[in-house]
Structure formats: C-alpha cells, structure tokens
Amino acid sequence: MWGFLLLLTFCSAFEIFIVPHSHCDPGWIETVKWYYDRQARNILNNIVSILQKDSRRKIVWSETSFLKMWMDEQSDEKINLFKSFVKNGQIEFVGGGYVQNDEANPDFEMVIRQLETGHQYLNKEFGITKVRVGWQIDPFGHSALTPSLWSKFGYEFLVTNRINVGLRDELRRDGNIEFLWEGVNFGHNESIFTHNLYDHYDPPQVLHPYKNHCFGYGPISDNILNRCLNIIYNLFNERKSAYKHDKLMLLYGDDFYYMNSDEGEKLYKRIEALRDYAEKSNEYPNMKIKIATASEYFDAVKNSKPKLSVYKGDLLPYVNFRAGWEPAHWTGYYTTRPHLKQTIYYTHKLVRATEIVLALSKGKSFFASESSLALHHDAITGTCRPQVVEDYTNRLIDEQKSARKAINDAIKNKFPKAEAKFALALPYRVLIVYNPLNWEATCLLHLEVSNDIFIQIKNWRGEYVLLQSVSNLLDDKKTVYMKLSLPALSFVTLFAIEKTEYSEYCDEKSEESETDRSIKDKHFSINFNDFGLVQEITKPSLNYNLKQEFWTYSGNRGGAYIFHPPSNGNEITDMSLDKILVSKGSILETVEVVWRRQRRSFDIDYYYQKIILYGQSRFIWKYGLYATNNEEILVRFSSNNINGEKWLLTSNSGDLRERKYYQESASKKGSNMYPAPGGFAVKLDDEYLQVFPKFSIGVAMVNEGSFELLLHRNLGQDDNFGLSTGVDDKKFVHYHFEIELNKLSQKSYWKSYLEAKTDIYTFTLSNLADFSISDKPWLEGELIEKDWKRETVYSLGFSSNDLYLSSLVAKNSQLVMRVLNLKDTSQKLSVNGFEFLNKKLFDGFLDADTVQSRWDKGDEFVFSQKPDSSYPKFAAKGDREENEGQDLLKPFELATFEVKVVPAKVEESIVEEKNEAIEEKTKEIQETVENEAERNEEQVAENEIKAETQETNEETTEKKDITEQEPREQEPIEQETTNPKEETKENEEEKPAIEQESSQADADPIVPIIENKGIAEAEQESDSEAVFIPQENQETPEEESKQEYSKSHDGEAETIEATENEEKQEEAKKEKIDRIPIKDIRNPSIDIVKNVYGTAPVIIENPESAQTGVTALQRLEYAVVICLSGISVMSIILYFRSKKKRKE
Secondary structure (H helix, E strand, O other): OHHHHHHHHHOOOEEEEEEEEOEOOOOOOOOHHHHHHHHHHHHHHHHHHHHHOOOOOOEEEOOHHHHHHHHOOOOHHHHHHHHHHHHOOOEEEOOOOOOOEOOOOOOHHHHHHHHHHHHHHHHHHHOOOOOOEEEEOOOOOEOOHHHHHHHHOOOOEEEEOOOOHHHHHHHHHHOOOEEEEEOOOOOOOOEEEEEEOOOOOOOOOOOOOOOOOOOOOOOOOHHHHHHHHHHHHHHHHHHHHHOOOOEEEEEEOOEOOOOOHHHHHHHHHHHHHHHHHHHHOOOOOOEEEEEOOHHHHHHHHHHHOOEEEEEOOOEOOEEEOOOOOOOEEEOHHHOOOHHHHHHHHHHHHHHHHHHHHHHHHOOOOOOOHHHHHOOEOOOOOOOOOHHHHHHHHHHHHHHHHHHHHHHHHHHHHHOOEOOOOOOOOOOEEEEEEEEOOOOOEEEEEEEEEEOOOEEEEEOOOOOEOOEEEEEOOOOOEEEEEEEEEEOOOEEEEEEEEEEOOOOOOOOEEOEEEOOOOEEEOOOOEEEEOOOOOEEEEEEOOEEEEOEEEEEEEEOOOOOOOOOOOOOOOEEOOOOEEEEEEEEEOOOOEEEEEEEEOOOOOOOOOEEEEEEEEOOOOEEEEEEEEOOOOOEEEEEEEEOOOEOOOOOEEEEOOOOEEEEOOOOOOHHHHHHHEEEOOOOEEEEEOOEEEEEEEOOOOEEEEEEOOEEEEEEEEEEOOOOOOOOOOOEOOOOOEEEEEEEEEEOOOHHHHHHHHHHHHOOOEEEEEEEOOOOEEEOOOHHHOOOEOOOOOEOOEEEOOOOOOOEEEEEEEEEOOEEEEEEEEOOOOOEEOOEOOEEEEEEEOOOOOOEOOOOOOOOEEEEEOOOOOOOOOOEEOOOOOOOOOOOOOOOEEOOOOEEEEEEEEOOOOOOHHHHHHHHHHHHHHHHHHHHHHHHHHHHHHHHHHHHHHHHHOOOHHHHHHHHHHHHHHHHHHHHHHHHHHHHHHHHHHHHHHHHHHHHHHHHHHOOOOOOOOEOOEOHHHHHHHHOOOOEEEOOOOOOOHHHHHHHHHHHHOOOOOOOOOOOOOHHHHHHHHHHOOOOOOOOOOOOHHHHHHHHHOOOOOEEEOOOOHHHHOOOHHHHHHHHHHHHHHHHHHHHHHHHHHHHHHHHO
C-alpha cells in the first residue's frame, strides 16, 4: 500500500471533471408534446429543486426548444430562480441552438437558422450573447459545415460523438481524440477545438446507476468510495493516452436523466461523496474530482496548452457495429421519409423569404420555431415513428401559414394607389410573384388550366407575356408555361385574363408527338429510348453517353437509419410504359413519360418523369414515384464518359467534397453513399454533370462508371437502433432537380446552386379591398372588374450580382445582414441603400473580432480507411488576416454585419462614368461642328466669289427661281433628315426597355426603417403626392398601352377607340403630366441623372422646392443638356445651309 501511495505521490496530479447532463429528444418515439408533458417538464423542475439545495451542484442544458416550453408556463418567482442559476454558473447552456441538429441533411442556411433561433431566445430571456460550447452528441455523423459555422457563431469548443468506429479507434490510439477541425472554407481557414467523446454520452460503468460495478444499492461507505476511486483511477490510466493533457471529462447523464426527483437527488449525492472523499483521502492525493460544467473542463485543457493535430475531412458516413452483424452504415437516413425532408426544406426557404420582407418593410423578426425544431436529429432524418412524422408535418404547415400571413401584412401597403399605367381587359385576376434572390432571376413559371379555356397574361409593365401550353398526361388539364426575368428582390404583379376562344397573346398550344424520341434547345439535346429512359445528353460538338435505369433493393435488412442491401439489387422490370409525350413550342421543349406499376394497397399506380429544356444553361428533371412494401427505389446512371478516381463530388452546401469509390461487398454498399444537401457533380470527360436537388438526397457510387440516387424507402422491419419499428412510408414523392453540364469552378457552382435551390413564390390576390394574398390556385383569386389603379412593383432595394443576401433579420432594434461573396477575389462591401456598420458573429450580438481561443497546431492526420475521400475540391486560400478591413470580404466569405438603411444614392463611379461620357460626347460634337464649320466657310467664300461676277438681273432671276424651287429643294433635305428621324424613332422604341432595366437596376428601397422616423410616419410619406417637371411631348405609358391595346382588341369592353382625332390626342398629350408616387426613401439626384440621360421624368422631392427652382447641381446638368442640344441643332442648321449654298 505504501509503495502504491509513494508512486502516486511522484505522479503528476490529474483532474476528473464530472459533467451532469440530460439528453432530451424533442420528438422520436413520441411527439414533442408527449415528451414534454411526461418527461422534460419534470426534468427541468427537478433541476431547479436539485440545484437549489447546494450551490456547488452544476449541470449543462442543450435543448432550447424544451426550455422555452417550460419557461412559458412558469411563475416569475421560479423563472427568476432559474435565471439565478444561469448567472452564478450552476447551469450552463451548451449547444445553444433550438435543437441538436442533424448534420447530413440540412443546408448551411437551415443550420444557421436553428442556431440563431436558439441564441435569440437565450439572449432575450437570459441576456446571453455567446454560447461557448457546441454540443452535438447524438447526430449520426458530422459534417464539415459544423466546425465552420460554429466558429462563426463564436463557439470556442465543440463536442461530437458518433463517428466511424474505425476512426475513433485511431483517434484514441494516436492521442487525437481532441483535435482542431478545419471545415468548410467560408472565406477563412477557421478551425475549432473538437472533443470527440471517448465512448458515448452515458456515464462510464463505474458511475452508471443501472450498470453499476461500484456503488451497488446499499448505503455509501468509505470502503465503497475507496473502491470507486480506484476504478476511476484505472479508468483515467486506460484513457489518458487518447489525450494530450492530464484532464478527463466524464458525462453524467443519458436520455431523459433526472426525470424522477428522488433518483436525481441520489445521483448527485453519489458523485458528491466521491468528490468529498477524494479531497480528504490520503490515498489519492493527486486525483481531483470536480462536479463541473463543460466550459470548466475546456478552460482547464486550454490552460494546459496542448499541441493539437488538425483534421480537414468530414466525419460522414457514420459506421458502427452490432453484435453478430457486419458493419452498419448509417446512410439510409439520407433519404428516409423524403416527403418530410421536402416539407422541411420548403418551410425553411419560405421563412428566409419572410424574414427579409419583414425586416425591410416592418423592422420586425420572425421566430422560426417549428422549422428549427424540424432540424432535430430524429426529425429531418425521418428516424421517428409515423405519429411523430405527422406532428412535425402539421407544425411545419402551421408555420408556413404564419409566414405567408407575415408576408401579406408586410406588403399590404406597398402597392399604393396610383393612376392606371396601362389598359386591361375586364375581368382579370392578379398574381403576385416574389423573387427572393437579390439579382435578376430568369424563371419558368406555370399555371394549371382547363383545356377548354385560354389565358392571356400581362406583366407588371403592361406587356403581354409569351405563353405555351402543354397537355397533361395524368389529367384533362393543360399546363401553361411562361418564362420571366424577375427584378431583384422584388414583388411584381401579373394580370391573368381568361378567354373562351383563342385570340392573339393567348397561350400557344405545343406541337405534340408520341413518336419523337428527342428534345433540344440551344444548349442541350437529350435522346431517350422507346421506354422513355434517357440514353444520351448532347451539347454542341460534345456527346455524353448517360444510360438511365430504375433499380430496386430489397429492404429486408435495412431500416430507418442504415442502408444495408442484402444483394446488388435488380433493375425494376414490373413497370409498363403507359405513354410518352414530347411537346415543343416557342418557350420550351419537354418530354413526359408515365409508367404504370400496379400494387395492392396503393392508391397511386404510376411513376412519372418530366424533362424540360427552356433555353437556359440548365434544365429541369422531375420524378414522381413511391416505394412498395419492403423495397428501396433508386435511379441509376451509367456512362463511359466517367473516368478517373475522384469523379464524384458531393456538396454539403458549403463546399464540394471529393469522393472515391471503394470496392465493397453488397452489404457494405452504404459505405459509398453520401448526403448531398447542396447537390453533387459527376465528372464526364472534361466537364461535370452538376445536379441540384430541391431537398437533400443520398447519392452513391455503384462502381467505377455508375452512380445512383436513393429516391424512396419503404421498409418493413426495424434495424435495431432504437426506433423499434420499420419505415412504413407510402407517400408519393415529387422530385425536382436542376441540371447543368459544363466546366466546374467554385464561383459557378455557388451561383448555380443558390439559383437552383431558391423558390420563386407565386401568390394569388384573393381580395383586392384588403390586399389579401394566398397560396390557393390562381382561379380562386378575386375576379377584378375595374382598372388596376395601384403600383405594380414593390422592390426591397437590395440588388447585387456579386453578393448573395443569405439572411436579413431585425434583432434588438437593429438589422443584421448575412452576405456571401460570390467572387473568387476579395471585394469591398458596398450596396446602394445600405450602410454596413460592425462585422458581427453570426448571431449578431457580438462583434466578429471577439477574442476566440488560439491553439498550438500540430500535424494533419487522415483516416487510414478512407485517406483519399471527404476532402474539399477547392482548397482554402489561407488563414485569417489579423488586420483585414471590416468591409473587405475574402473570396467566398460568408459574413454577418449590422447594417443601416440609408437613402439610395448614385455611386460616384457612376456619376464619373456619366460625366466622362458627357465630356467625350461634347468633344466629339465640337470636333464635328468645327470641321463642318470649316467646310461651310470654304463653300460660302467660293459662292461669294461666284456671286460677285454675276449680273444684277441674273441675281434677281435666280432669286425668283430659288423661291419657286424651294418646295422641290426640300425633298432632298427631307430625304437627308429621314435617317436621323428614323434613328430617333428607333431609339424611342427602345427607350421604354431601357427605362425598365434602369428602373429595376437603380430601384430605391421602399424601407420604413429610417433614423428618427417611425414606421407609420414613413408609410404615410409613401402615399404623399409629388410635384413633377413634365417632359414635353412625352407620351405616357397609359396612352401608349391604350393605343397598342386598341389595335389588337377591337370590340372588347376596355378597348380604346383607335380612330380618335389626332389633334385631340396631341392636345391631350401636352396636357397630360406623368405622376409617379414618391417612394419612402428617395434621393432626387438619381432621377435628375436619369432625366439627363432620357430614362425618367424629373422628380422634386419637396413640393415647395418647385417654387424656388432647382439646385445648382440640377442647373449644371440642365445646362449640359441644353448645350448639347444647342450644338446638335447648330450642326444640323449649318450642314443644311451649306448644302443649300452649294446648290446655289
């Protein structure tokens, strides 16, 4: 004994940190409410009771969703008591998000949103501005998105758990169980200290209440405590080689721990007895036991200054072992319950669109609780029971309704009353289309229409829209397509007019064929076989073989979590071709295929595929299908153009990761499957087939020349990982992919991904009186029987082709904006109408330069079993620069700023460019005038000499002749001046289009968030009248529309007579004054410059200024215009005078 004690005396001291926690799943076997009512509420009540008894007791809590439910029903007294525990450090919030999100299926914006939702609540209730410890202890594998995003939120430490067991063994063996993890390059090579749990998040057996080898069930004695300390000492010696320091963290909790008050008290007393015995015992003088929070452990590690190895891969897929089974690859959940995944993705995208509108129009925020909840690692994964799936779905639908209502409330007053801008045939229905991208978006919209009616559509400028109708194979309707270029971050109106007979501008019927086997546009040609499956994709001068097949795997060994096919699968042979229809028209070419697959107990008996080419550099590929009992459905593609080892790249939505095919048996096929929330790319010779899904999906490498997409799963049995049921999923699922085939670059992939993933929203105006919109079919909208006397566009004012507006939310009376640099070079941050203030951490509470942990970096390590897979295609461009500017964005940097809306202004570069253009044009005209003047002087001098030699009577006769010939002399002059007139006419015809483009590009934000000005006051200003300086003889848009309308719509109720007296029309033109309502924030200099260049009427912001005249800048600009006009007129006069003299 004394020898043992002497050995301990000479050993260095080590510390054991026991960290109590309770892992509470907000939905899994039961619903969120069920778990709260029966477990989570009791746990939080017991935590208060337990901590109240001893100020040295501590615990960590991660599930903000349950915390909010509990706080909402507590008394002020109990809330204040709980807050006191947070303040004195007895309770530490870890994770900080609304849930512990899954890491394989969500994209980066979804993950950020759930973290923000949690942080927003913690800040509001507890004043917390930073959560230090990330807590991802239950997700099934870890994405490289995680270290990057958690770093940008200001986390200093990250706790992970479920990784490939082979990798975990290597980390333990090599002392790398804690490492620096470098993830996605969002502008910086950021890393985070990552602690992967040695075993799991339950206690080691020595402390486990149900696996106890120490305490037993009797009274606690010194002998028992001594035995327990000896076991803990041996445990430390067993694990210490995995770490680079002498600290050990033991988690003291499990699923729904501390639910019983008495049991919770007993658990704390056990570890308190151990702690106290170790403090007073002479037998273990070098062992210190602490009941601690997670950050206490990490601070101790930080102070020991270990040198940590670096890891740059991701930690997917998760692989573990079941007793008596082969390795289990947790890759099935990449696709499990695809309909739920689709609903979650749609809701998140709608929430993003809502947040931006609310922030800019109302200065309000949207609390995305349900969409954040749905990112829980047993929700979006589909690894929950059917009643839980239904509960999540209903919650999401409710949040969608709330989001649409919020959008409706935000834009109600943003289409103010105005003079009718163009004529419309009565009656009509109105659609409101919202483009949530901050650049002009070309999109393909469609409406479902009965075959017995036709429709016409006018856009927000009063122009007819080209329409093409395509027959539906599955019902007696037709789909009417339109291709629109929508202005950046704007709402626009479309006016739909129903017709019972075809007339001009109605939807044109496609040319249809059931025998054609190809479709094409200027970018692609796609060929398919007689069964309707794709065989080849052709580009100009390039052919790519791409053989398509539908395959099925038996599901009798897989489950909700794992993909474990018993064989290599089979091509589906029980599908019969029902119909192929190729439709071609002026907008698009499409092929739709329907196959029949009869199955009992299924209401739907068909699959469908639809491919659409519409003249863009990408095309649309759709599927509709289901899975029968105990099968998994995949679509497989093979190509002899696939070459090389790393021909598959999958995107986690932050970067592309290279994947290498590993030869495995059928049962290990899951090892070659990866999640693709951001799409994937397949190398075909020198180009890449780039596939962008609307929601996450699993993609697998089948062999060295084939890949497949796991589309649906309907599994009859459990895979023995806790769910205790199969995946009974009979939902019919609609897939939408956007496809490109071109060279690959980080810049092009980012832009394509963002465009493909973003939804364009079409709302129906259901009630004009209160401007109510809905998502109902357009034919259920109000039938309007009066002129549209409102504005037709509402722009939110943020426009940029080089930045992506990822998020804009209102927080604590400030606007927090997140942008992504889409350039592969650094750029200075500047957006017209916005002032960028402080760079922030992602939750917007602290500045981005808040000091974070710095670690001594060691060597990089790789996973020996897959050393060539999971690493980024495009490497980061270096570490963070210490003194970089606040407004300088590095290539592809994702950054958050506090911003302020300011009056939009013309950028100096634009003014300088236009001034240079004026100077250049002036110089050109002056040179022309001078040259012409010289020629005129020479001609005049020559004519004077001739005139002096002529007789007086000849001069008199000649003058008479000239007078008689003047009408004839005008003919050549008129012919000479015809070209300038025609050119002017052509310019005038082009002018409206220029005006439209300019007005879109330079549109000012309609934003009521103004310094020292309330929302109501700003909205009141938006309806105030303005004084305008009319342009002479300028025909109004209303009159132009009326004339065009009358030419092609004689006899209709709204037709304007085309035979009116021309003199009356000219008189009406002179009297008519354009009136455009002033926007909420307006800089008149913009419109003055526009007027100088002939693209807009001049607006005087203050009516009183009309009496005092224009500013000095305005006078100068008018002087330039007058000078140019005068020079032009003089040039023409001199030119024709010289012509006349020469004739004389």
